[in-house]
Amino acid sequence: MVGADRKAWEQEQRKQRIVDMAETVFFQRGYDGATLPTIAKAAGYNKRTLYLYFIDKEDLFLAVVLRGLEGLHGALKQSVEQTGPNSSGLRDLAVAFFDFSMDHPQYMDLIMAYESRYFDYHNRAASTAPDSHRERCQQVSDDMARLMTAAIETGMAGGGVKSDLTAHQLMLILWGQIVGVLKILRIREKNFAAAFGISRRALFDQFVGMVERALAR
Incomplete structure (x- = not known):
């Protein structure tokens, strides 16, 4: 060298x-x-x-968050690639989200902090350096949103997903639902099965099934 x-x-x-x-x-x-x-x-x-x-604490924080976002994006992308051609892959995406959240809860906490503080979903500042940690986090977040939106569009085209919302609007609703349910499941980590008579994964599967049936009507 x-x-x-x-x-x-x-x-x-x-x-x-x-x-x-x-x-x-x-x-x-x-x-x-x-x-x-x-x-x-x-x-x-x-x-x-x-x-x-x-540059500062924010820059270093975003460098850490980028690791988490890339890990989550990789898990979601892999789930889509393994989905059959006639499926929207929404269930697979939800399961991948669940698995990552349970396996890497600390990354999820930082990702949520990032979304509340730094994620820009509209009219992003043009002054952001193209290779900065903030811009790279934004790009990965945008890619995940596009991944989920594309899955919903596939479901709509195939008739398995019905909604008066656009695919982009429905993506936001589903993202919020999944994050909310996962947050509850993580908070109630200890003695969950003893308290509710079902495992966290099994209950999450039931939640996903309810969403699928609602969207198919």
Whole structure:
């Protein structure tokens, strides 16, 4: 490895270590509780080093969120690719969302914080740097919305999904329903089956079935 390549490699390794440590801190403390000095200490650097790679706390937070968004997007995309040609894939998308949420709850918490603080669903600022963490998060979020909207359009075209709403409008409703149900299931993680006589996954499957039947009428 030549000198310039090695230096670039070392810089990338240092940057990823900072993101790794920031991820741990954000997972433990959330956005509001995390500070740059705490992250720098966890990474073994001073705060000045962080500023060599990240503009501010927001930029570092979005670098962590990007990991979560890419993981969720990958899971959703894989579910669509495994769906048969005659199916909308909505159930598969819902199950992929459930699995990711249960397997990576801390990423989901950060994604929800990102959506409430930074996600721009209309008239996005043109001044956003094209390769910034914020723009990359936005692009992945937009891709997920398009993925879900396309699945709904397929269902509508095949007659399995009926609604007076547009596919884009229905996507928002379904996204909100799934996020809400998953939030309840996560809050009630302990002793769920003993309290309700059903597993969280089985109850989620029942919820998805109810939505499918409602949309098919």
